[in-house]
Amino acid sequence: MGSILRIILQRLALGVLTLIIVSLVIFAAVNALPGSFATAILGQAATPEAVAAMEQTLGLDKPAVTRYFSWLFAAVQGDFGTSLSQANFASFAGSVADTGVTVADTLAPRFRNTLFLAGLTALIAVPVAVTLGVLAALYRNSAFDRATNIFTLSSISSPEFFMAYVLILFLAVLNPWLPSLSNISDDMTLGERVRTSMLPALTLTLIVTAHMMRMTRAAIINLLASPYIEMARLKGMSPFRVIVKHALPNALAPIVNVIALNLAYLITGVVVIEVVFVYPGIGQLFVDSVKTRDIPVVQACCLIFAAAYILLNLLADVLSIISNPRLRHPK
Amino acid sequence: MTPISRRGLLKTGAAAGVLAATGMPLKAQSRGGTLRLGLAGANTTDSWDGRTHSDSYMIMMAHGAVFDCLTEVAANGELVGELAESWEASADAKTWTFKLRTGVTFHNGKPFNADDVIASLNMHVEEGASSAAQPIVSSISEMTKLGDHEIQFVLANGNADFPFLLSDYHILMYPSDDIAGAIQNGIGTGLYKVDSFEPGVRVLLSRVEGHYKDGSAGWFDSVEAIAINDSSARMTALMTGQVDAVNRVDFQQEPLMRANPNINIFEVTGNQHFTFPMLTNLSPFENLEVRRALKHAINREEMVEKILQGHGAIGNDHPIGPANQYYASDLPQNAYDPDLARSILANAGLDGLSVDLSAANAAFPGAVDAALLYQASAAGAGIDINVVQEPDDGYWSNVWLKKPWCACYWSGRATEDWMFSTAYESGVPWNDTQWENARFQELLLTARAELDSSKRGEMYGEMQALMSAEGGTVVPMYANYVDAHSTALTNSGTVGNVFQMDSSRLVERWWFA
Numbered sequence: 001m002g003s004i005l006r007i008i009l010q011r012l013a014l015g016v017l018t019l020i021i022v023s024l025v026i027f028a029a030v031n032a033l034p035g036s037f038a039t040a041i042l043g044q045a046a047t048p049e050a051v052a053a054m055e056q057t058l059g060l061d062k063p064a065v066t067r068y069f070s071w072l073f074a075a076v077q078g079d080f081g082t083s084l085s086q087a088n089f090a091s092f093a094g095s096v097a098d099t100g101v102t103v104a105d106t107l108a109p110r111f112r113n114t115l116f117l118a119g120l121t122a123l124i125a126v127p128v129a130v131t132l133g134v135l136a137a138l139y140r141n142s143a144f145d146r147a148t149n150i151f152t153l154s155s156i157s158s159p160e161f162f163m164a165y166v167l168i169l170f171l172a173v174l175n176p177w178l179p180s181l182s183n184i185s186d187d188m189t190l191g192e193r194v195r196t197s198m199l200p201a202l203t204l205t206l207i208v209t210a211h212m213m214r215m216t217r218a219a220i221i222n223l224l225a226s227p228y229i230e231m232a233r234l235k236g237m238s239p240f241r242v243i244v245k246h247a248l249p250n251a252l253a254p255i256v257n258v259i260a261l262n263l264a265y266l267i268t269g270v271v272v273i274e275v276v277f278v279y280p281g282i283g284q285l286f287v288d289s290v291k292t293r294d295i296p297v298v299q300a301c302c303l304i305f306a307a308a309y310i311l312l313n314l315l316a317d318v319l320s321i322i323s324n325p326r327l328r329h330p331k
Numbered sequence: 332m333t334p335i336s337r338r339g340l341l342k343t344g345a346a347a348g349v350l351a352a353t354g355m356p357l358k359a360q361s362r363g364g365t366l367r368l369g370l371a372g373a374n375t376t377d378s379w380d381g382r383t384h385s386d387s388y389m390i391m392m393a394h395g396a397v398f399d400c401l402t403e404v405a406a407n408g409e410l411v412g413e414l415a416e417s418w419e420a421s422a423d424a425k426t427w428t429f430k431l432r433t434g435v436t437f438h439n440g441k442p443f444n445a446d447d448v449i450a451s452l453n454m455h456v457e458e459g460a461s462s463a464a465q466p467i468v469s470s471i472s473e474m475t476k477l478g479d480h481e482i483q484f485v486l487a488n489g490n491a492d493f494p495f496l497l498s499d500y501h502i503l504m505y506p507s508d509d510i511a512g513a514i515q516n517g518i519g520t521g522l523y524k525v526d527s528f529e530p531g532v533r534v535l536l537s538r539v540e541g542h543y544k545d546g547s548a549g550w551f552d553s554v555e556a557i558a559i560n561d562s563s564a565r566m567t568a569l570m571t572g573q574v575d576a577v578n579r580v581d582f583q584q585e586p587l588m589r590a591n592p593n594i595n596i597f598e599v600t601g602n603q604h605f606t607f608p609m610l611t612n613l614s615p616f617e618n619l620e621v622r623r624a625l626k627h628a629i630n631r632e633e634m635v636e637k638i639l640q641g642h643g644a645i646g647n648d649h650p651i652g653p654a655n656q657y658y659a660s661d662l663p664q665n666a667y668d669p670d671l672a673r674s675i676l677a678n679a680g681l682d683g684l685s686v687d688l689s690a691a692n693a694a695f696p697g698a699v700d701a702a703l704l705y706q707a708s709a710a711g712a713g714i715d716i717n718v719v720q721e722p723d724d725g726y727w728s729n730v731w732l733k734k735p736w737c738a739c740y741w742s743g744r745a746t747e748d749w750m751f752s753t754a755y756e757s758g759v760p761w762n763d764t765q766w767e768n769a770r771f772q773e774l775l776l777t778a779r780a781e782l783d784s785s786k787r788g789e790m791y792g793e794m795q796a797l798m799s800a801e802g803g804t805v806v807p808m809y810a811n812y813v814d815a816h817s818t819a820l821t822n823s824g825t826v827g828n829v830f831q832m833d834s835s836r837l838v839e840r841w842w843f844a
Contacts, residue, residue, distance in 0.1 A: 035725035050461040051728075106375075109529075165563070172571050181369075181564070181573045183533060183557050275561045278568075280532045288375040288531060 004321055004328075008314065015310040020072070022306045023299055027068050030295050036060065037084045037293040058084055071299065080104055081296040083289075103300045107282065111304065113184060114281040117197055117204070118266035125205040126212065126259055133216025133255075138243055140221060152210035164203045164276040171199060182277040200277040204270060208262040215258040219251035253320030260316035268305040364843040366551040366820075369565045369574035373558030375531035379517040381503035382455060382462035387578055387831055392534050392556060394500035395835040397438075398519030401429065401448065401497040401504070404745060404834060406825040408654065410495055414443065414504055414520060424489035424780045431480040435543055437506040437513075438524040445476040450507035464501035466753070489780025491787065492746040499745070500835065522549035522839055531558055536838075550842030569594060569815055576816035576841075578832050582640040588815055598813045599828035600644050602652030602743020602750075604806050605695045607688065607705070608763040611803035613735045615686065619801055620679035625686075626665045626805055627672040628709040634807045637704060638697040642813050646806030649798040650750050652743050653809065654828045657791040662799055672712035685715040689730050693723035694738035701807065702738060732763055739763060745829060747791045748779050755798070764803030771797050819843055 038054040055061045074081055080103040132152070136145045155163060172180035184196050220243055223229060232242045271283035282301060289297035321327045372387035381398065384390050394400065403413040412418075418429045435443040454460065455468040462468075473485035486493060496502075504520060505513045512518065517525035522544055523536035536554040557574060559565040562581035568574045570591060580588065580596060588594050609616035609625075616622060631645035644653070648665050651658050676684055690702035699720055706716040721730045721737075730737050744750035754761050757772055771794055778790040798804075812831035821844040827834030833841065 033724060034722060035728060039725060039728040054461060168567055173567070176571060179573055180567045180571050181557065181559070185529075185533065276564055278557065278559050278561070278564055280529070284531070285375055292374075292376055294376070 004318060007321070008318060011310075011314050011317070015307070015314070018310060019303055019306055022302055023072065023075070024068070026299060026302045027064075027071075027295065030290065030293060030298055031064050033293065035293060037295070040292040060084075067295075071296065075299075075303075080107075080300045083297045084292075084294045103296050106297060107285070107300055107304070109186070110280060110282045110285045113279065114267060114270075114283070116184075116193065117200060117270070117279060117281060118263060120194065120197055120201045121204040121208070121266055122263055124201060125208050125262075128205065129209045129212035130216050130255065132209070133213040134220065134243060134248065136213065136217040137220035137224070137247075138239055140217070145217075148213065152206075152213050155206040156208075156210035160203065160207055160270075160272045161276050163206050164200070164273060167199055167203050167206075168276075171202075180277070182279040184280065197279070200270075200273050200279050203273055203277075204266060208266065211262055212255070212258050216251070216255050219254045220247045223247045223250055249323065252323040256319045256323070257313075257316045260312040264309045264312045267308040360550050360842050362550050362552065362842075364551055365553045365555060366576070366838060366841075366843075367574040368554065368556040368838075369559040369568045369577040370556055371558075371560050371562065371565060371577075371579045373531045373560060377530040378514060379525075379528070380514045381501045382460060382464065384500060385463065387835070388556070388558060390500045390830065391578075391832055391835045391838065392536075393503060393517070393519070395832075396523040396536055396554065396838040397517050397521040397525055398503035398505075399521050400499070400502055401431075402494050404495075404498050404827065404829050406823065406827040406833065406836075406840060408656075408827070408829075410498065413498070414448075415494075415497070418494050420491070420493070420782065422782070424491045424493070424782050425486050427484045427486070427493050428477070429482050429484070429494075431482065432543060433480050435520050437520050438518045438539065439506060439509065439513075441506045441508055443504065443506075443520055444479045445482040447504055447507045448482055449474050449476065450510060451503065451505045454505070454510065455502070462501060464499050466759075467496045467499060467502065467749075488776075490748065491780065491782050492748050495746045496749060500830075523554055526553075533557055544839070548839040551838065554838055566815075569817065572817065575820050576814065576832070576837060578814045580813040580815050582642065582813075585640070585813075593818050594815055595818060596813065596815045597826055598642060598811050599654075599826055600652070600809055600811050601654040601828040601830065602650075602741075602745075602809070603812065604646055604650060604652060604741055604743060604809045605638075605698070605701070606646075606650070606739045606741060606763075607702075607736065607805040607807070608739050609736045609803045609805075610734075610763075610765050611767075612765040615681070615684065616735060616803065618679065618681070620675050621681065621684065621686075622801070622803060624672040624675040624679075624681075624684070624712065624714065625709070627668045627675070628712040628714050629705050629805060629807055630667040630708040631807045632667070633708065634701055634704055638701045639808060639810055642811040644809045644811075646808050647795075647799050648802060648804060648806045649795040650741055650743070650754065650804070650806065651747055651791070651795050654743065655745075655747055655750070657747050657788045659792040659795040662792075662796055665799060667708060669708070669712035672709075672714065676713070683713065683715070685717065686736060687717045687719050687734070689719045689721050689734040689737040691721040691723050691726045691730065691738070693726035694731070695740040695810070698738040698740075705807075732761075742830075747794070748775070751775050751794065752779075755802075766798075766801075766803035768797060768801065816841075 037058065037060060038051040071081060083103050083106050132148050136148050139145050168180045171178045178199050179196055180199065182196050182200050184193050188196065224247060229242060229246060232246050270281065271287055273279065274281045274283045282304065285297065286301040289301065370388045370391060374386065377389050379393060381393055384393060399413045401413060401415040403411050405411045414432050414435060416430045416432050418427055420427050431445060431448065437443060452468050452471065452474065455462040455464045470486055470488070470490065471484050472487045475483045477483050506518060517528060522539060522542050524539050526535040526537050528534050534556040538549055538552050542549060559568060562579065563584070565577045566581050566584045566588065569577045570588065585596065588596060609622060611617055626648055635641060635643045635645055647662055676682060688702050688705065690698045692698050702718045706718050709716045731739055741754065744753060752759065752775065754763060755766065756762070756775055757767055774790045774794050778787050781787045781790065812828065814832050820841050822833065822841045827836065
């Protein structure tokens with residue numbers, strides 16, 4: 001077990017390094033975009049004087065290198081700063097006093113919503129995908145296998161917004177069962193939240209199921225040719241038992257990896273779904289912040305996205321090590 | 332366009348048009364219900380600071396529900412008092428005395444008085460503040476409190492439109508004792524107070540009891556405004572009954588919505604117009620004949636049909652719109668005439684004119700397509716327009732005012748003087764044509780201080796004629812405000828056309844049938 005701990009620590013250290021590199025790249029990329037926060041906010045009203053005044057108030061007139069390192073220094077201490085738009089209000093209000101709204105305050109409710117949607121989707125998608133995968137492997141090349149493949153592959157091949165509109169058409173317009181607006185808020189009960197978020201969750205389920213289901217099926221079928229499966233069959237075990245008891249545990253590593261990748265996607269890549277269903281998640285905030293060049297918020301979002309990938313991949317690796325005795329007890 | 336009288340359009344034309352379009356029965360007002368709005372134009376950068384407002388969502392929430400101005404443009408286009416009760420001007424329109432409404436309180440309990448007016452106006456000229464209303468407020472050279480509810484303004488130059496300017500959605504009244512707090516929490520004197528505000532997501536409002544507008548406005552008990560920037564999502568929300576009204580109807584979905592018996596689409600032509608400004612201090616646009624030829628090389632009807640899907644009216648190369656008081660509807664129309672354009676150029680010895688036109692959809696929706704249409708129609712006149720597609724990002728800072736010819740939009744202004752002095756007075760920062768015409772500039776100053784309405788009308792008419800014939804901007808079209816509501820909602824039958832959604836005041840003026 002000591003080796004696993006060492007691997008985790010190693011990977012975490014590498015993860016931190018990755019995060020710093022990500023933040024550097026993002027900072028450089030946002031700075032390289034034409035326009036700045038001031039021109040984005042002022043729009044047509046961006047006279048050179050107004051831009052200069054706003055940049056000076058917000059400290060944007062300092063060189064980029066200085067701004068990056070002062071941000072990094074604060075971020076390492078856990079302070080992600082104040083979003084430029086909030087700082088801008090404070091200066092407009094004519095008071096230097098901080099409005100007290102930090103990047104963390106802006107992000108936290110949105111991130112909670114994103115996690116809620118990702119969690120709800122995972123609760124539906126993962127059991128469905130794994131079950132379908134096992135069944136497809138069990139009845140491979142049957143009509144059921146083909147139907148499942150065709151259905152999941154066509155839903156993953158369609159654009160996300162198209163699947164969203166199809167579901168809206170059938171579940172909200174023609175049969176008004178579910179709301180087409182998923183504007184969840186803090187004062188809703190859990191039941192209401194689940195109902196309100198159901199359409200985006202179902203859309204995402206359609207999108208992520210194919211990956212996981214196909215990987216489950218492939219990994220199991222791959223193992224079915226192994227001698228020990230043949231042995232199990234020769235013992236007279238039922239095909240279902242062979243697959244669930246003997247094949248599935250050994251196929252866990254690739255399945256867990258794909259699940260982790262899909263979970264990371266659910267946290268980072270659902271902007272389109274958020275827009276279509278008006279879901280107040282982190283994706284819309286991220287896009288808005290890029291549009292207005294609100295660098296502190298962009299940075300914090302990117303760090304969350306990168307951290308989600310790093311941690312979920314780490315988790316997947318640890319789980320596959322644990323599920324594989326050969327890796328668990330290396331020579 | 333059918334001939335319409337200037338104020339007649341506002342008083343009867345717009346109202347009759349709306350009634351005919353929606354076939355809405357008039358019903359007595361009644362209190363109650365929660366109004367749910369699905370609105371475009373929301374951003375995570377939104378705040379209750381009126382100085383920063385530029386998009387429909389916050390204008391409707393702040394100007395149209397939570398805050399009040401001193402004056403208000405009523406649905407029929409008339410100027411009425413909001414927090415001001417009455418006003419009078421000196422003969423030179425330089426000194427204005429306003430009597431304020433008494434017994435008004437802010438949502439935090441503070442009584443409203445002259446100090447609040449002075450503090451709220453000063454916000455716009457504070458050092459370091461950037462406010463779109465800064466030119467209006469900086470034209471005031473002196474503010475004197477004559478009493479708790481009486482205030483006198485002395486203007487640097489006479490301005491007959493001054494009370495009109497105070498109805499601007501930027502110039503909201505804040506409590507002088509806690510402006511910073513009011514900006515943070517949304518504390519005004521309006522009919523609705525803020526229960527919750529998540530920028531770019533949602534606003535919840537509830538009706539203030541015992542308000543000075545009781546009996547004339549404010550019929551909903553509460554309001555939920557959901558930010559829905561995606562137009563398909565917004566239309567679906569209305570069609571599935573999750574909201575009661577939406578702004579900016581998506582033209583693709585419009586036929587579908589018209590077919591729905593539970594939805595009414597309401598549409599007004601206001602002052603919002605799209606332009607192609609030319610910098611007339613640069614070649615070849617310094618040549619009047621080039622400008623004239625280009626004005627006759629554009630097919631305006633086709634543009635209204637294809638870019639606005641018919642939801643608009645053709646423009647006549649000046650910025651004054653049907654919602655303006657002195658709109659000159661009787662001017663000769665600059666029409667598409669490729670042969671005329673060709674002969675103008677030939678006479679000026681400019682055969683084979685070739686010009687660059689910069690466009691991006693940031694200028695207005697469909698600007699690039701509009702530029703391509705212009706290119707096609709101008710080709711018929713032997714003019715070669717090279718459409719340069721610019722990036723949306725940084726369009727206003729890198730292209731507009733910089734490139735010799737580009738696409739642009741103006742939401743229009745409530746008064747002629749305001750529109751002209753924002754963009755066409757010589758030396759102002761937003762002058763996007765640099766057009767110098769001595770007679771035009773002279774009329775601008777004279778008309779501003781003229782209190783006699785008929786004389787002003789003549790002067791503004793002449794200015795529009797001058798711009799249309801010689802000015803540096805091509806105005807192909809006015810874009811309608813097209814919004815939709817469920818039949819559960821109803822209104823007085825007169826819908827304002829200063830801005831979308833009943834001049835942003837749907838929350839105040841409408842009720843559940």
